Amino acid sequence: MNKNIKIHESWLKYIEAEFDKKYMRNVKNSILNSKESGKIIYPKNNEIFNAINLTEFEKTKVIILGQDPYHGPGQAHGLSFSVKNGIKPPPSLLNIFKEIEFDLSIKVNKENGNLTRWAKQGVLLLNSLLTVEKGNPLSHKDIGWETLTDKIIEVLSQNKKNLVFILWGSHARSKKSLISKNENLIIESAHPSPLSAHRGFIGSKPFSRTNEYLLKNNINPINWS
Numbered sequence: 001m002n003k004n005i006k007i008h009e010s011w012l013k014y015i016e017a018e019f020d021k022k023y024m025r026n027v028k029n030s031i032l033n034s035k036e037s038g039k040i041i042y043p044k045n046n047e048i049f050n051a052i053n054l055t056e057f058e059k060t061k062v063i064i065l066g067q068d069p070y071h072g073p074g075q076a077h078g079l080s081f082s083v084k085n086g087i088k089p090p091p092s093l094l095n096i097f098k099e100i101e102f103d104l105s106i107k108v109n110k111e112n113g114n115l116t117r118w119a120k121q122g123v124l125l126l127n128s129l130l131t132v133e134k135g136n137p138l139s140h141k142d143i144g145w146e147t148l149t150d151k152i153i154e155v156l157s158q159n160k161k162n163l164v165f166i167l168w169g170s171h172a173r174s175k176k177s178l179i180s181k182n183e184n185l186i187i188e189s190a191h192p193s194p195l196s197a198h199r200g201f202i203g204s205k206p207f208s209r210t211n212e213y214l215l216k217n218n219i220n221p222i223n224w225s
Helices: 009-020 020-036 089-103 145-159 169-173 206-216
Strands: 062-066 123-127 164-168 185-191
Touching: 009 020, 009 145, 020 145, 062 145, 062 169, 089 185, 123 145, 164 169, 164 206, 185 206
Parallel strands: 062 123, 062 164, 164 185
Antiparallel strands: none
């Protein structure tokens, strides 16, 4: 595996072999070709795998699935829904913060959209696609990323139990077949995007439901503030 790939060592046992497979060589070549043709790719190379670098396998409790990284300058840093320090939180993330406040009756600093604080508590913020071209959403949909990220979901479901999988929107919900439903909790609703949040995300209380399930299984809850 390439030494420049930053992944927490706890994941290597489960997915290291994937990086030597043909589909991952295709991912690498597709990204290189995009860059050589003058396209800007987000996030930066050393942030692509932040989800499985900041959140250890053994400490993973909650998985929040996104689709692909933000495609604006300075936003994406390898964690679904999260943005870097100093970047204005996008509308979907603001709706997530509003739902936290409604659900848990707590105040959230809506200026700080960096969710590293969740990742370090065991919230795996995983996008299905790990790169994107600037200004071109879903541009890396067919290069092979989903084979890897589906594998990540599968190894979690097969090797751990009492996980909470939070699936917002039709794309995330399409991953349900990868998850063992008997030993984990699946929370699903509409996506927090302003286009769909009113169709079932608002008022769905995913954060209190997550913490109730964790506590019931003697697992420390997440501080969502």
